Amino acid sequence: MTTAKDIMHSGADWIPSHETLDRAAQLMRDLDVGALPIADVDERLTGILTDRDIVVGCVAMGHDPAQTTAAEMAHGTPRWIDAGADVDDVLHEMQEHQIRRLPVIENKRLVGMISEADLAQHLSDAQIAAWVERIYATG
Template sequence: MTTAADIMHPGAQWIPRWETLDRAAQVMRDLDVGALPISDENERLCGILTDRDIVVGCVAMGHDPASVTAGDMAKGTPRWINADADVSEVLHEMEEHRIRRLPVIDNKRLVGMISEADLARHLTDEEVAEFAQRIYAAS
């Protein structure tokens, strides 16, 4: 059985909810990633911040990324998957919620992220095509 831990990109990092968006953008640049999980005071997942969130939800709205926090951008219920979950569960979670990045949690701690690129490296071409159809097709 292939698990989430088998296909994830290990070493994902949190951004604390009180951190500003300009700092989050710097972390994304340094890590060469497009999304960061947001943690609360107890290092629990409380959201995910994407580079698009920063641009569209902050900069394009005329807000200052040096004064808006990651927590200000956290909306909805964050989705995640256990490290020992089967890859079919990973696909189901991402497809059902139409998300492109999924934090991987083990013992209530962040251990990695699964992105579309990770799926492309570990799934067959047919599985990737089916995933893309479900994520990008109009609902």
């Protein structure tokens, strides 16, 4: 059985919820990633911050990224998957919620992220085709 841990990109980093978006953007640049999980003071997942969130939700709205926090951008219920979950569960979670990045949690700690690139490297062409059809569906 292929698990979430088998296909994830390990070494994902949190951004604390109190951190500003300019610092988040710098961290994304330094880590060469487009998304960061947002953590509260107890290191619990409170959301995901993407580079698009910073641009569209902050800069394009005329807000100052040096004054806007990651917590202000965390909306909705954060989605995640257990490290031991089967790859079919990973695909279902991403498809069901139409998300492209999924944090992987093990023993209540962030251990990695699964992105489209990770799926492409580890899944069959048929699995990828079905996932793309569902995740990018417009209706």
